[in-house]
Amino acid sequence: MSSPVKIIVVGAGNRGENYSDYARIFPDRMQVVGVADPREFVRVKLQTQHNIAGHNSFKDWRCIAAREKFADAVLICTPDRLHKEPAVALAKKGYHVLLEKPMAVTEEDCTEIVQAVIQSNVMFAVCHVLRYDPIIHKIKLLLDSGVIGDTVHIQHLEPVGYFHFAHSFVRGNWRNEAESSFALLAKSCHDLDLIHHWAAGRRCIKVSSFGSLCHFTKENKPKGAASRCLDCPVEAGCAYSAKKIYLDRVKRGVVGWPVSVICRESLPDIECVTEALRTGPYGRCVYECDNDVCSNQVVNMEFEGGLTAAFTMVAFTKEICNRKTTIYGSKGELSCDGHEISVFDFLTNETTKHHADLTAPGNFAKGGHGIADFHLIHSFISALKEKDPSLIRSGPMETLISHKLVFEAERSRLENRIVFCESSCEDHL
Secondary structure: OOOOEEEEEEOOOHHHHHHHHHHHHOOOOEEEEEEEOOOHHHHHHHHHHOOOOHHHEEOOOHHHHHOOOOOOEEEEOOOHHHOHHHHHHHHHOOOEEEEOOOOOOOHHHHHHHHHHHHHHOOOEEEOOHHHHOHHHHHHHHHHHHOOOOOEEEEEEEEEOOHHHHHHHHHHOOOOOOOOOOOHHHHOOHHHHHHHHHHOOOOOEEEEEEEEEOOOOOHHHOOOOOOOEHHHOOOHHHOOOOHHHHHHHHHHOOOOOOOHHHOOOOOOOOHHHHHHHHHHOHHHEOOOOOOOOOOOEEEEEEEEHHHOEEEEEEEOOOOOOOOOEEEEEEOOEEEEEOOOOEEEEEOOOOEEEEEOOOOOOOHHHHOOOOHHHHHHHHHHHHHHHHHOOHHHOOOOHHHHHHHHHHHHHHHHHHHHOOOEEOOOOOHHHO
């Protein structure tokens, strides 16, 4: 495909805008020609950034499905519970699909999406951005090369970050399972997907999990605390103060995440952030919210061939989402601190350091998992231009398998038992 890949963005919030930025950096490779979002501010913002024609700007994605196909692919970046319907409908319309993780919030909906993309013969990628992170991709290449022999055990930690958890999972969009999904799916489907990826085709046989919501409950509310941080006489002594997390940042001129997501109708400044904290969900006391998702959880897995894996997600950490991994093999040990990889060889007793290119163009280089975001959208666009789905590292079947592993782990936690995994996803397609 010599001309740019034409893209429609469904969901113009933080994730949709991030991926769309690729078109501004590489206009010869990707062009944003449509947008759908019920929120006027973010919709018009994206429309202006990409000079999208007015007749291709929609409040509802159903308007896109009702029209003749006018692009090559869609980026679906809607809230978790609003993934399935547009993914299925637009795949059936013939659009290739890049879908934010998680695929959907039930096993049945995930399966229906995969059925739709396979039957429609469209390319499909889920935004498991960690697979595209250069450091993590390097781990996969090293394992496949046999540097530690046969993989025997994987230990993987996700430190969510104390204020990140308070922002997203206590006050924010993913705080309540009925409104979004459970924490293991919303936050850590990335991580179980990575473990499945590193297991290199070995099927998970059984899984156990336990975890709970700790600390962020009404019982732990400090004496004398108010319902909102702006009115709270003890706010100065609270690590989770909304004034510290949002208002102090914007006063220093820091307007990126998480400040950028709390003002829905304007760019963040002191006035709009103050108003958001006074009236919106992000100004609430963390001990008086309607949150119910786990703040810490462990998952233990056994794969074919005796490989075992242990995953931990915990809210109460200094570092934010900087995963820690150690993988034990028959010939050596591989460890990664999120920045570099160390491989210890049992034969030579020597340690070798490995690095990866962590550069990215434009705004993709600015913090978070922007570098991985770049490689994800670059791989998706390359797959479409070259008609080569192998360039997608997170395609339909493998992603469905790893999602099912997440659902089985949560079933284990809720039912307090070991869950024996299904033999095959293909049987249900």
